[in-house]
Amino acid sequence: MYRTAIFDVDGTLIDSERAVLCSLQKMLNDDYGRYYDLKELHFVLGIPGAAALPRLGIYDIPQASEKWNSYMKDFSATVGVFRGMTKVLAYLAYRDVKTGIVTSKTKAELVTDFAPFGLMKYLFFIVCADDTIKHKPEPEPVLKFLEIANADRQSSIYIGDTEYDLQCARSAGVDFGLALWGSKTPALEASHKFVRPDEILPLFF
Template sequence: MNKPLIIFDMDGTLVNSSLTIANAINYVRQNLGFEPMEQAYILKRVNDHTLNPAQTFYHTRRFEQDHEKWFSEYYTKNHEKELVLYDGIKELLEALKEKGHALAVATNAYRGSTIESLTHLGIYDLFNSIACYDDVLQGKPHPDMIYKILDELNYTEKEALFIGDGPRDEMAAKAAGVDYIMVDWGFTDHTDAVRSVGALRTLLLPDEAK
């Protein structure tokens, strides 16, 4: 039997991108002629699956091509000085690869900025597959990204695990029939979640603790 495929959300799970996301959203707002929003206001709502993010941040029913262009423009110019990995993430990924796990990313970020970010942070080559918002018909909380990764790597739902930090991730995992672990060092705080990268490593690599 295959070692379990481990799929990670990116923002708030692997990467502390809170500053970049808030600034990129405000850059789009600036281009649209709107006043900036407070970072705390943005981060409280960015993972709220009950809101329409296009309406919340850009006052329109759906994302437009210019929104993607401006968001990616800010990301490209600023990711090198604003993005950081959470402590212990790179070492965890390397240990999982060494144990024979396939690794993947499922993110509601666009593919261009995702590849830029993961490459800059030195972890892009650790992943066997990446599924992004513009790779599928529907982003999370829909399961499309997870299905894409499973098909691409030839795994079944029972052979996969998804790790994320918000309700969209949990809903996508449930819809796809994939086991899920919630972490809480990202943008949101959950009462029933893994609270440190070290604790997650113990869960995923229990033999290390013996």
């Protein structure tokens, strides 16, 4: 039985894939004159923008990140909480499960892109890209979470949707749960695989 639930954000709590990729595609095309098919940009899902942009040959990170975030607003109507997730988080919090997030978003991005959905009140421990030197797939973000939550590895599970999440969890010695509702790689090896968010609950009670 687990006592700590750690969640990724994009692709796990909220469906933001289209907004993330389309805003990046727009920025690259409009500001840098480079066209990419959306499939070519899938690798950015799950890692910080500061790590993704250099792989696209973009090195003015602060300026590019600001533009990318501004274009996200053009696609905000495509972002939403995955069905059933709010009830799951509310129930976990009600039952005093330690809950929180490990995300590749910066604190500023979390405020603008995630906080408006009203889920923060159920998530008590937060690790953003600003909080660690190394990022997913390195173990540091999950290890930082365990530290601030005073949680142990054996009773914790990290739930995410990408290989970066899987590698981060494994490197930190924490079980990994694959969120199939948001994952594009269902064949990933995981301690648990969930088709729906409510399938998480039996692991805690």
